[in-house]
Every structure is written in structure tokens, then in C-alpha cells.
Amino acid sequence: MAHRSIGPEITRLIEMMSKLPGMGPRSARRATLHLLKKPEQLLAPMSRAMADAAQKVTACDVCGNFDTLNPCGVCQSKGRDDSVICVLADVGDLWAMERSGVFRGRYHVLGGCLSALDGIGPDDLNIASLVKRASDGGVKEIILALNATVDGQTTSHYVADQLEGIDVAVSRLAHGVPVGGELGSLDDGTIAAAFSSRR
Numbered sequence: 189m190a191h192r193s194i195g196p197e198i199t200r201l202i203e204m205m206s207k208l209p210g211m212g213p214r215s216a217r218r219a220t221l222h223l224l225k226k227p228e229q230l231l232a233p234m235s236r237a238m239a240d241a242a243q244k245v246t247a248c249d250v251c252g253n254f255d256t257l258n259p260c261g262v263c264q265s266k267g268r269d270d271s272v273i274c275v276l277a278d279v280g281d282l283w284a285m286e287r288s289g290v291f292r293g294r295y296h297v298l299g300g301c302l303s304a305l306d307g308i309g310p311d312d313l314n315i316a317s318l319v320k321r322a323s324d325g326g327v328k329e330i331i332l333a334l335n336a337t338v339d340g341q342t343t344s345h346y347v348a349d350q351l352e353g354i355d356v357a358v359s360r361l362a363h364g365v366p367v368g369g370e371l372g373s374l375d376d377g378t379i380a381a382a383f384s385s386r387r
Contacts, residue, residue, distance in 0.1 A: 198224070252297030252314055254279050262286070262295060269293040271328040275318060275347060277301050277335060280372035285333070288379040293331075296321065301339040302346055313343070315350055322354050329357045333382075335370045336361075 194202075198220065206216035223231045247253070248260035255261055262268075262282075272293030276282050282295050298313040322330055330351060334340040348358050361382040371379065 251282075251295045252279065252299060253282055253295065267292070270326055272331065273318070273321060273327055273329070274331045274333050276333050276371070277340065277343070278372070281333065281335075281370075284372050284374065284379060288376040288383075290376075290380045290383045291331075298334075298343065298347075301334060301337070301343040303339045310346065315347060318347065319350050319354070322351055322356050327356050329359060332358065332360045333371065337370070 201223075202213070202216045202220045205211055205219050206213050208216075211219065223234065244256045245254050246256070246258055248255055248258055248263055250259045250263045253260040253262055257264065269292055272291075273296050274285060274291055274293055275296045275298060276285065277298055277300055279297055282297055285291050285295070296314065296318045298315065298318070300308055300313055302308055302310065302313065318330075321327065330347075332344045332347060334344050334347075344360055351358055374382075
């Protein structure tokens with residue numbers, strides 16, 4: 189009879205952890221072991237927090253941000269500039285922009301970038317709802333703050349084409365965002381520089 193060193197519950201936890209970005213099988217095992225060593229301080233509170241988030245967090249119907257409110261707290265926030273919409277690929281990019289504090293307008297999360305390799309086409313992204321928001325009046329500028337990758341630039345061109353004919357200025361982030369760089373991993377100063385140099 190084979191010796192069973194890891195039970196099915198632990199194996200499942202390791203498998204789930206390995207699905208997280210940056211977590212290979214080895215780091216997933218290390219993280220799981222760390223959680224299991226501290227069940228009261230880490231494992232139990234984390235499982236409660238995850239269950240709570242799974243039950244209460246949803247994507248905002250307006251901008252696509254994650255929150256327990258719908259519309260989200262950012263969309264409900266007073267004193268923001270309703271005439272400017274910053275278009276981002278993912279919610280992580282929205283969080284990075286908010287951390288930097290340089291933008292006080294509204295957001296629109298596409299939910300990714302166009303990618304023939306990954307089979308992501310225009311219908312898979314929140315582009316139609318952006319065009320509708322831009323067409324509803326009151327919006328003067330759309331800032332395309334997409335990653336400086338091939339997919340990000342392809343998406344920027346596609347979105348700009350979709351906005352053609354609507355009376356809005358379309359700008360893109362400029363200096364500060366390196367080619368191949370992703371907004372979620374940039375520091376606040378780099379994001380601020382890119383924002384002030386947009387064209």
C-alpha cells in the first residue's frame with residue numbers, strides 16, 4: 189500500500205494556491221505550509237475573508253471596479269470630474285491609478301486587452317459600454333491608459349477607432365510608461381509623469 193504523505197484537503201489547497209499569479213507548485217506548497225502552521229492567526233481568518241469576498245464583492249456595472257457597492261465607491265464618489273474617463277485594462281490598473289492620486293475623473297475597466305493569441309476579441313471586452321458612456325454627453329476626454337505592450341497598443345488603436353465620430357478628445361499616456369511595462373507594477377511617480385505628459 190502506498191504511503192499517503194499529503195491528504196486530499198491539503199492537495200486541493202496547494203492546487204488552488206498554484207492558480208494564483210506568480211505561484212508555481214513549489215511556492216504554492218510553501219504558502220500552504222505557512223498557512224497550515226498558523227491555522228488560528230492566518231488560515232481561518234483568510235478562509236473567512238475569502239468566503240466573505242466571494243459572497244459580497246461584485247464588478248461595478250458602471251466602471252468594472254470590484255467593490256461591495258454597485259455602483260462602486262469610486263463611481264459614487266462626489267467631487268470627481270465626470271467629463272474625463274480613464275480607460276484601463278484591469279482592476280489592478282485602476283487600483284494603481286487611485287494609489288498614485290493623480291487622477292480625479294471617472295474610470296472604465298475593459299477587462300483585459302485584445303489578444304489573438306489568447307482568443308480575446310472585442311466582444312470579450314467592455315468596449316461597447318465605453319462607447320455608450322462616451323456618447324451619452326458630458327464626457328469631453330477619454331484617456332487610454334493601457335499597458336505599453338503590443339496587446340495594449342492594439343487595444344488602444346481599436347478603442348480609438350470605435351470612439352471616432354463621437355465628440356470627445358482621445359488621449360494616451362505618454363512618457364514614463366516603458367514599452368512592455370504594466371501599470372499595476374509601476375511606482376506612483378512613473379504613473380504621475382505619464383499622466384502629466386499624455387497627448
